Amino acid sequence: MTTLQRVAERAGVSTATVSKVLSNTPYFTEETRRKVMEAVEELGYVPNLAARALSSGRTHIIAVVFPQIFDAIFTDPFMLHLLEGVEAECHKQGYNMLMSTPRLSSQGFDAHYQQLIQSGYADGIVALDNIPARSVLQIAHERELPAVGIGYHDNKYHVRSDDISGATQIMQHVLELGHRQIGIISVAEELNFSVRRRLNGLRSTAEKFNMDFNAFPQAEGDFSINSGARAAGELLNTHPEITAVICLNDRMAMGAIQQARALGRSIPENLTIVGYDDIPSAAVFAPPLTTINQQAPEIGRAATRMLFEVIDGGNPHPVNVPPVLIVRQSSAPPLESPRA
Amino acid sequence: MTTLQRVAERAGVSTATVSKVLSNTPYFTEETRRKVMEAVEELGYVPNLAARALSSGRTHIIAVVFPQIFDAIFTDPFMLHLLEGVEAECHKQGYNMLMSTPRLSSQGFDAHYQQLIQSGYADGIVALDNIPARSVLQIAHERELPAVGIGYHDNKYHVRSDDISGATQIMQHVLELGHRQIGIISVAEELNFSVRRRLNGLRSTAEKFNMDFNAFPQAEGDFSINSGARAAGELLNTHPEITAVICLNDRMAMGAIQQARALGRSIPENLTIVGYDDIPSAAVFAPPLTTINQQAPEIGRAATRMLFEVIDGGNPHPVNVPPVLIVRQSSAPPLESPRA
DNA sequence: CTGAAAGCGCTTACAG
C-alpha cells in the first residue's frame, strides 16, 4: 500500500505539503502542485481513510439507520426508496453509507448499534424514526452526533411525510366521486406515528364536507394483506350499505379487494377501495390501486441534504414532503351516483 | 469522548492492559479484569473505531456492492433480499455494512467507488457481480482485498443461484402439465450472465422430453412489464397455437398476462404463463404467478459467511444455491390435456 | 509558499 510518505519522497516535498495539496488548500505554486499530483498518479496513491479519520475527526461516512421491528424492514419497499434518495445525495457529496438495522427489544436497541453510533465511525446519522415505542436517535443526541430523523419523533432536525395532506387528498377524492357511505380500515396507533395523522386528515376532510366521521364504520388491521381481508369482511357484513373503503395502507387494500370480491362485490363497479403508500405491486394489482405516493426518494434526499447542512454547522429548517394522490382503477363513482 | 487512556488511569493499569483485556486476551488475573471492566462501565467507554482500524489494520466493516446499471438496482426486490441475508450474517459476527452502488460508464466504475475499495476502509467485499460488461471486483482483486462475488463472473470465491436448475424446474412443470406448444419470452444475453444459463436449462429439459427447443417460438423483451406485453403480442399473433409462455422474469410475465387477456385469452384456462424471480407482487398478482424463487436471503447469507472465512485466512468452496419452484395459479394443463 | 513536529487513539511485539 502506498502511503503519503512515499508520495512525498517521490515528489521531493514534505508530507505536510502533499496532504495540503490533496485537500486543495490554496497557496501552492503550480510547480509544487504538479509534482505532487504526478507522484500521486504514478504511485496510484489512495489515502488511508482510517488514518485520515483518526487525525481529522471526519470519516465521510454517514450511518443510515432503519430500526428493525416486526422484521418488516426488509420487506418494505418504502425503505428501498428512501435508501435510493439517501444514496443519490451521498454520491453527490462523496460520502459513504454505513447501513445499520438495529433490533429493538424491551431493553432498547441492541448494544452493537449503540457502540457503532458512539464509535466515531460516522460523521452523522439519518434514521427512520417513526415508531412510538422508542426513538432510535436518542443515543445520537446524547453524543451530540449530527442527526436527522425521518418521522414524527421529536427531533430538532427532521423530515416528515405530510400524512395529513395525504389522508386529506384520498378522502377528498372518495367524497368527490360521490361516496357518502364510507368504511375505514385502520391500524393500532402504537405501531406508527403516522396512523393518527392519517386518521386526523380523514376526519377533518369529512367534516369539511359536513359529514360525521364518527359515524363511518371502522375496522382494524395490522398492515398485512390478511388483516385487510378480515377487516373488509367485518365491514361489509355489518354495513352492506358501504360504497367505499379507505385503507391505511396498500397491502390491507389488496386483502380487502380480494375479500370483497369473494363476497360478490366487483371493484370498482360495486365498491371503491383505496390504499396508501403506492407500493410497486399497487400498479400491477387487479384492479390497479388508487393510492397515495409518499415520494420516498425525495424524503431520503431531503433528509440527507439536511444532515450535510448540520454537519457543516448549519441550522436547517425541518421539511415536510407532500405526498401525491395516484388515481388508478380501484375507485369510481358509486352506482347511483349522488354527485357531491 | 472517553479514551482508552482515561480508562487505564481510572483502573490504575496501563493502556496496553486495558486494550488486551478488552480484546479478550487470556492471562489476566480476575482482579485486573474486574478493575478494567468497572472503569469501562463507569466511564461508558466505547473504542474509537478509526484508531482501532489504523493500528490493527481491521475495520470490522465489509463493503456491500451493487453495481448500478440501467438504474435498476433500487427497484429490484432481489437486492433487498440479498441485503437482508448479508445483514443477518454481519449482525451475527459484529460486522458493519458499508453500502456502495458504483455507476458503470464506458470508463468503468466511478472513481469514488475505486477509492473506497482501495482506502482500506473495508476488510472485505461482497458484490453482486453478474453483468458481462465488467466485473465490479476487478479492483478488489488487484488490491488483494478479500472478496466474494454473487454471480457468474470468474471470481475465485463466489456464490451463484443455480439458474440451470431453476429453468429446468419451470420447464419441467410446464411440460408435465401437458403443454407442447410453448413460447419463450427471453432477453438479450448481454444484460446478465443468467440469461444464457436459464435458456440452456430450458433447452436441455425440452430435449429430455424429446422436444426440439429450437422449434419453440421465441420473442425478446428487456425485463420490463411493457416489453413482456409487447413480446406476448408478437408470440400470440404469429403462433396462436401456443398453450404456454415461459418468461425469463416475473415482470415480463405480468405484462404478458395483461396482453394475453387483451387478446381474449384467459389465464390459466386458455393460456399458461410463468415467470422467474418470485418478486413480492407475484403472489398478489391476478392470477398469482407460478415462478421460481432464487432464495435471495440465503444467497446473501452464504456469500457473507464465505467472505468471513476468506478474511480469516480460509479457502472456502464456491456455493450454488438451488432455486425453488413456486406453483401458483397462472399455470394449468392445456384445454385438451394430452397428459405427458 | 513550505516543512518539522506533535498528535489523533488505539494495538502489538518485546521485555521483564
Add this chain to the structure above:
DNA sequence: CTGAAAGCGCTTACAG
C-alpha cells in the same frame, strides 16, 4: 501476568 514504547498514516497548528 503486566507495562513502556513504537508505530499505524494521516492532518494541523505553528514557525519561518
